[in-house]
Amino acid sequence: MELLSEDDLNLKDMTWEELDKAWDLWFDLAQATNDFDPPYTHGVFVLCNLEPRKDDGNLERLIAEDRVVPARLDLTELGPPPEQPRDMTISEALAAQREER
């Protein structure tokens, strides 16, 4: 199993500042999967399966705190993504920054 992607392999060559920026960007993007993360990744509760409380009330609380926005669109009608030029990888972006300096 290949653990390291092309961007991962470049981590050793980054400065601490570059590593911090790369991780911060990755952490931003990773927020998108929060709802799908397992409840525990480490510790002794990883095998525990807490059933959601029936009277959880979390959605109501979020609405009351104005932290929930009603959906405007229907994802089933979204269609395929538009054609985009290839995005720059993190490694390429950092290499470009170094050249600019």
Place this chain on the structure above:
Amino acid sequence: MSNLYFDLTEELNAEGPIAVLASGQAVVFYRLALMSKDGDWILRETPEACRRVLAVLAKYGAHYRPGAPLDVRWLAGGWSSHFELSDPQGRRIRCDFVSRPPRVSRDEVAALFSPPQGPASLLVVGVEPLIRMKQTQRAKDYPVIGELARLLPPEREVELTTDPDRIIALASLYGKDSGRLPVRAARAGGSREDVVIALARETDRLQQEDRARLEQYRRASDTYLHEVQAARIGDLSLPQAHERICEIAERWLPYNPLETGG
């Protein structure tokens, strides 16, 4: 922009070394991958360290997640404590603490708080204890172990790597005294397949052992976790939650399920 878990580690240790960064963020520190969304620390097993962590987390509005109280009575039994907060950008931050990580001796844990590289550096778990912590029931941890082992001297790498090609490459020179079956298979002139099979058996054994250990904690915490949920601990401020979760734990959570049989 910076790694907020690195920053939090420094803040936790600002009054003295109490929290050693471990698991996924340690893998980031060793520049192997941009891996984990959560922060995991090995905590010095003292009431003062627990108070320091709770004070810092409370400052950032953290809440308890279902888990053991951050209290030495339960930490000493191998339990883990779990918290969640948001950063100023609204990003989810999860913080997990243990004081007795699995497969790391008490002497090794004590040594983590006095690193050889000096007090100025970030307090991060060493590669070998990190590898042993990652010998879990999760299959995804084993490729990480292989990459971590590459950071070790060859005589140690051959004892810990999960990469069959590295075992084959290192066994003849560095595996003479190894009791490890994949290394012995390589030294005995076995095929690559023999090494792979021995490695797979070893990995499976480690996974089963960890799963059996965690199963004891699961059985011991079942009623407790439901009581914590019913008490809506996560909705309370951290100081209130800590008092309440300790009350619940005193009633429902055995201090050490591995001693009491769960």
